[in-house]
Amino acid sequence: MQASQKTMRHQELKALLQNNPFCTDEQLAEELHVSVQTIRLDRSVLKIPELRVRTRNMAEAAQNKVRAIDSKDIVGELLDLELNKSGISTLTISPQMVLDKTGVARGFYMFAMANTLALAVVDARAALTGVGNVKYKTPVYAGAVLVAKAEVVKRRGDKFFIWVFIKHKNEEVFRAKFIIVSLDKVAEGTAMSSSS
Amino acid sequence: MQASQKTMRHQELKALLQNNPFCTDEQLAEELHVSVQTIRLDRSVLKIPELRVRTRNMAEAAQNKVRAIDSKDIVGELLDLELNKSGISTLTISPQMVLDKTGVARGFYMFAMANTLALAVVDARAALTGVGNVKYKTPVYAGAVLVAKAEVVKRRGDKFFIWVFIKHKNEEVFRAKFIIVSLDKVAEGTAMSSSS
DNA sequence: CCCTCCTTTAGCACCTGCTCATAATATCTG
DNA sequence: CAGATATTATGAGCAGGTGCTAAAGGAGGG
Numbered sequence: 001m002q003a004s005q006k007t008m009r010h011q012e013l014k015a016l017l018q019n020n021p022f023c024t025d026e027q028l029a030e031e032l033h034v035s036v037q038t039i040r041l042d043r044s045v046l047k048i049p050e051l052r053v054r055t056r057n058m059a060e061a062a063q064n065k066v067r068a069i070d071s072k073d074i075v076g077e078l079l080d081l082e083l084n085k086s087g088i089s090t091l092t093i094s095p096q097m098v099l100d101k102t103g104v105a106r107g108f109y110m111f112a113m114a115n116t117l118a119l120a121v122v123d124a125r126a127a128l129t130g131v132g133n134v135k136y137k138t139p140v141y142a143g144a145v146l147v148a149k150a151e152v153v154k155r156r157g158d159k160f161f162i163w164v165f166i167k168h169k170n171e172e173v174f175r176a177k178f179i180i181v182s183l184d185k186v187a188e189g190t191a192m193s194s195s196s
Numbered sequence: 197m198q199a200s201q202k203t204m205r206h207q208e209l210k211a212l213l214q215n216n217p218f219c220t221d222e223q224l225a226e227e228l229h230v231s232v233q234t235i236r237l238d239r240s241v242l243k244i245p246e247l248r249v250r251t252r253n254m255a256e257a258a259q260n261k262v263r264a265i266d267s268k269d270i271v272g273e274l275l276d277l278e279l280n281k282s283g284i285s286t287l288t289i290s291p292q293m294v295l296d297k298t299g300v301a302r303g304f305y306m307f308a309m310a311n312t313l314a315l316a317v318v319d320a321r322a323a324l325t326g327v328g329n330v331k332y333k334t335p336v337y338a339g340a341v342l343v344a345k346a347e348v349v350k351r352r353g354d355k356f357f358i359w360v361f362i363k364h365k366n367e368e369v370f371r372a373k374f375i376i377v378s379l380d381k382v383a384e385g386t387a388m389s390s391s392s
Numbered sequence: 393c394c395c396t397c398c399t400t401t402a403g404c405a406c407c408t409g410c411t412c413a414t415a416a417t418a419t420c421t422g
Numbered sequence: 423c424a425g426a427t428a429t430t431a432t433g434a435g436c437a438g439g440t441g442c443t444a445a446a447g448g449a450g451g452g
Contacts, residue, residue, distance in 0.1 A: 006428070022252070024409065035430050040411085050410055052248065052437090055255045056218070062258030099322075102379070107325040108308035115304050126295075128335060129303040134328040183298065202399070220438065231401050236440080246439055248408090394452095401446075411436080418429065 006042075009034065013042055021054050075116035076148065083123035084160075086151045089113065093144045104139040110146070110174040114164035117150045122160050124182035130159070134176040144168045158182040202238075205230065209238055217250050271312035272344065279319035280356075283346045285309065291338045300335040306342070306370040310360035313346045318356050320378035326355065330372040340364045354378040 009032055016031060017023060025043070029036045043050070049057070076091030091113045093105045111134060119127050140146065146166050154161035159179055166174040205228055212227060213219060221239070225232040239246070245253070272287030287309045289301045307330055315323050336342065342362050350357035355375055362370040 004428090022256070026409085037430055037432095038428085041429080044411095052251075052409070055248075055252050058258060059251045059254035060218070062254060102322040102324075104322075104324060106308075106312075107328075108304055108311050111307050111311070111328070112302075112304035115307070116302075126298040126300075128298075128300060129330075129332050131332070132303075132307070132328070132330040134330075136325050136327070139324060222438085233401055233403095234399085237400080240440095248438070396449105396451085398449090399447080402444080404442090404444105405440105406442105407440075408438095409436105412434090414432085416429105416431070418427100420427075421425090422423105 009038075010042055010046055013039070013048075014046065017048065017054075021058060022051065024051055076113045076146070078117070078120060081120060083121065084152055084155070085121070086149065087117050087121040088150075089117045089120075089148050091146045091148070093140055093142050093146065095142045098142045102139075103141055105141065105144070107136055110134075110136070110140070110166055111176070113146065113148050114150070114166060114174065114176040115178065117148050118160075118162040118164055118176075118178045118180055121150050121152060121162060122180050122182055126183040127160075128181050128183060130179040130181045132176060132178050134174065136174055138168075138171060138173045140168055140173050144173075146173070205234075206238055206242055209235070209244075210242065213244065213250075217254060218247065220247055272309045272342070274313070274316060277316060279317065280351070281317070281348055283313050283317040285313045285316075285344050285346075287342045287344070289336055289338050289340045289342065294338050298335070299337055301337065301340070303332055306330075306332070306336070306362055307372070309342065309344050310346070310362060310370065310372040311374065313344050314356075314358040314360055314372075314374045314376055317346050317348060317358060318376050318378055322379040323356075324377050324379065326375040326377045328372060328374050330370065332370055334364075334367060334369045336364055336369050340369075342369070 012032060013028065016028060023031075025036050025039045029039045032039070042048075048054075076089040078087065078089045080086075080088040091109065093109065097109050098105050111132070114134070115129055115132065119129065146168050148164055148166045150162055150164040152160055152162050158181055160182065162178045162180055164176045164178065165172055208228060209224065212224060219227075221232050221235045225235045228235070238244075244250075272285040274283065274285045276282075276284040287305065289305065293305050294301050307328070310330070311325055311328065315325065342364050344360055344362045346358055346360040348356055348358050355377055358374045358376055360372045360374065361368055
């Protein structure tokens with residue numbers, strides 16, 4: 001049960017291409033100490049296309065895909081939702097989300113997560129954030145799986161008072177209070193009163 | 197002075213590649229009703245690389261772009277900075293940053309812009325946001341060019357109290373108060389003495 | 393009218409990074 | 423040891439070019 005060198009090589013191959021997709025078979029062969037033919041065979045087994053096709057796919061995908069980030073990746077995924085009452089979402093901190101210097105996640109990801117969840121909770125076709133009040137309690141590092149819970153604590157007319165807590169492994173890392181203004185009835189235009 | 201058909205063809209060539217970069221010389225030749233050799237010659241004059249290189253450049257650029265989005269595109273560009281005192285940055289709201297339903301910019305872009313600016317102002321190798329207090333005053337739509345001004349209003353030890361105002365055409369659309377905690381001891385070479 | 397200059401084409405050798413097929417070795421396994 | 427499996431070698435062919443040389447085609451000037 002030596003996990004057949006082949007299988008291991010396949011893993012390595014995939015890993016290599018992961019962090020450098022622009023690699024010719026020749027380079028891969030050298031890296032893995034096998035012949036070019038072996039690499040070709042491996043690629044064909046693993047259904048990995050040749051360099052040019054890989055490159056091309058990336059270039060094509062890039063034209064459309066680039067923008068996927070600013071919705072899903074930033075705001076997390078909704079797990080549970082009770083309109084006008086509460087909601088739960090998760091977000092995994094990726095290495096791109098942290099500051100190089102400290103390795104700590106940029107604060108606005110937590111804000112975005114909380115704010116988006118708060119907006120989702122409000123049962124309105126459109127809603128805007130009026131005020132926000134946030135507190136960062138503990139730094140968060142890459143890889144952390146955050147869970148946010150939002151709760152409507154008060155409602156006055158078109159204004160929803162919502163609290164959001166974000167936890168990482170049962171430790172609270174962030175909390176926020178929002179006042180969300182529903183634009184549902186109030187037609188477009190100056191819906192934002194938000195007294196100062 | 198017939199603007200030499202050649203020059204016109206060059207323009208057309210560039211235009212063609214603009215909206216379909218994945219085009220072989222052969223296809224281009226057919227499109228422009230000239231021979232492949234002419235296309236090659238034109239490309240070489242215009243310093244347009246061959247298909248494979250073009251594709252590759254795009255793919256490579258895409259890799260960086262993904263990263264560029266969550267830093268630059270979200271947080272704006274720094275225009276002016278006086279460490280420990282003030283800073284100014286701009287951010288243009290792109291169509292991707294708005295909510296489909298209302299066309300209003302997602303609130304966390306303003307938050308991210310303000311927060312990042314506040315952090316930049318603090319003259320420390322590392323700093324974290326402690327608390328934030330934000331208020332959205334007016335909705336912002338795509339195309340808006342936002343200008344944020346940050347000012348340190350108070351400093352107590354490692355805590356900086358910073359106010360940030362974001363304006364769009366002289367109208368205040370957002371304001372925030374942050375307490376930023378510096379993780380440095382005391383920044384060296386500070387321009388401002390500031391009581392400690 | 394011919395001659396010259398510029399543009400456009402053509403032809404050929406070569407390159408990279410493959411595919412596809414076929415065959416010859418290694419290497420392990422029962 | 424045979425047999426299977428894994429690896430390597432070999433050769434032909436393809437796409438989409440580069441680079442170079444050379445020839446054909448006007449269009450205008452003298």
